[in-house]
Amino acid sequence: MESEDFARRNRLGASTVQVSRLKRCIPGELRLVTAAICSALLVGSVLAAEEFPSKPIRFIVPFPAGSSADTRTRQLVAPLTKSLKQPIIIDNHPGAAGSIGTAVGVKAPADGYTVTYIVTTSVAVGPHVYKDSGFDPRRDLIPLIVAMKTASILAVKADSAIHSVSDLISSAKANPGKLTYGTSGPGSPQHLMGERLKKLAKIQLVPVPYKGDAPTLTDLVAGQIDMTFGPPPATLPLIDAGKLKALAVTSPKRMARLPNTPTLAESGVPGYDEVMWYGYAVPAGTPAGIVKRLHEALRAALLTPEFRQFTELNGGELVASTQEYAAELMRRDFERYGQIVRELDLRAD
């Protein structure tokens, strides 16, 4: 009771009373030992901070949950968690065709705890089309790895009169400006692939923009548009079910899932090579040791049999490249698409 009166009168009140009670609980020598143990634990955690990774790693995906970008990254969570021994958190920041999320990833601290999903559209094409995106990929990002390359499938309706690429080219030349192809908007992969085809084959095609792959493929099956460069995961089921016909693929080599479908390069458009790649990057300034660790972990995760199976199911080509290749590919595509965007005048403002 006395101590309580003292507390009430004293400004510091309860805290003083509690400290004096503690002092009475732990006798002299034990206090020293307790202090030693606590500082040892603290030192232990300081040392742990030196060992990467010591807290969860955030993967920024600049596309909505459920998109192919998101699904691909989630496939890697299990193997990465095992190899890095830290939880992996997927953070979706959709918007502006990947620019918003990539900008978030660029501005994150360069300590290796924020990895950004990068794809051709967001780092090689996007910065040219959206000049105010707030980052320059060559200066602000260190690519860690190129995971997968995906070609697109040039598809037409199953009962279309066009049976091959040569039919397509002759039909386009006979009716200039009448054949339509679906895109996901100006500057989207389909649009760029179509423009390249127009340039190399010297034909006229009309782009018809849609908000995404699902409406494009619906209208293609319905016959509203003549063709599209479909992404394999969405297009392959329709081809297998006989609703669409694959005329060609856009990669230089044939796709494993479609061994009987020629490439565009083999079908009268020599030199055609348009593939989309995706990978992961960290902000510039991340220490080299951490970059190497992340690269190795990602490479191991990509080479697991489960991921290989996922790649084949989705019609892609597993790359799991070196760091140097990734940096080189990003730089090369950035310059190439810069020129194409200028030629096509695709600036969004």
Add this chain to the structure above:
Amino acid sequence: MEILHNLAFGFEHALTLQNLMYCAIGCAVGTLVGLLPGLGPLSTISLLLPMTYSIPTDGALIMLAGIYYGAQYGDSVSAITMKIPHASSIVACIDGYQMTRKGKTGLALFSAGVSSFIGGTVAIVVLSTLAPALGEIAFLFGPSDYCALILLGFLCVGFVTTGGHMINGLAMALVGVLLGSIGTDVNSGARRFTLDLAFLADGIGLISIALGCFAIAEIARNLDSRSEFTPFSGRIQLIPSWTEFKRIIPSALRGSAVGSFLGLLPGGGPTLAQFGAYALEKRFSKHRAEIGSGAIEGVAGQAAADEAAARTSFIPLMSIGIPENAVMALMLAAFIVKGIQPGPNMIGQHPELFWGLVASMWIGNCFLLVLNVPMVRYLLSVFKIPYSVLFPCILFFCCIGTFSVNNNLDDIYITAAFGLVGYVFLRLGLEPAPLILGFILGPMLEENFRRALVISRGSFSIFVTRPISASLLAITAAFFVWQISAYARQALARRASLPATHKGL
């Protein structure tokens, strides 16, 4: 016979203890998510998607579906009691909230619950019998047909305007169309009205406008008014009289029909279905004069429609493999991760998934009816919390809900800005429902109109040569002509009679 056989097969899968548990979890989470402001089924499903990777596929599908259609049941509750809408219960804020103000909360909630049950049942019947054929409907509608359908949809603006002056409703619809044009134009890639701000590049979110104009504005109005308005001053009378119950049935059936149809169309779904059902009620119901000031039909039609639309939106995914809205795209992602390639004839290739889903929808429907009608009075006891605590909680949940869409703080600022704008609208007597209708329909109309003209190479004849488009345009034109002649006749009659009697429109 085949259908019964398939349903029996489905029930075999759905009635396992595990799947029953997933169904119950899905429905419960869905109802909770619907009750809470802001957080919608889309955000919840994307948050829970990683969890489904370790659950067997049919259980995951049942649970996610339960969340989706469970949320349609629950979101009517928050709209009726607190005027807090989700994207698919905006119209419930009109009549439902008016009924609450008149003290008929229990009746409104009962109507919403029972109509949702009826809507769900009708949709399940449609799913079981017509699913493969209906998948093909999406292919019948080309851009010009969508254009004509949306023009018909704009007629709903008149029905959704409940106040005195039609001009207010039209003006708000046009403001909505203008707001909808903010963002990146899909046809030209140009950014419109984005003020060079990255977060406006994809436009303003519907949920920001809905929460701001309805929920936040109403909270501000409550803070402003002298009288303390408590929706739950006494007992909640849930069981209606027989005459009131009879009024629910025809509205619910009409709403189910509209919802089942609009749920099939890409880009459609519950959001559009509610407006269609409300307009239909206002046009064809026996008690249409009361709609807008608190009529059962206003609540019943909408509740049935959005429940039916949520279920039939599974059809395009399961029968042709094309997801028609963002929630279906998430389901598609769940399939892909499991190694299932959804595509045409998924019903044929994975019958246990489809029929298990249909069977679990029956089970979920019953479960939700129990959860929403008798037990809702316990859930509503949360509203007995004093306003000084309740309002900050509501605002908190609104912020969480808007943030969870894009993980972007700027969305919260937009919602706050619309809260202010919504309050100004409220004081000026301008209604937000036509604004939201214009916001949804305007961009769709523009996108489809320009696409139709690109495909037809600039020729307008595409609108009259395609049968669906031509007939829809004819209906719209006939409606206009009939309305104008009715108005003219009434004006003449008014001038002729003395003293002038106000018939109104």
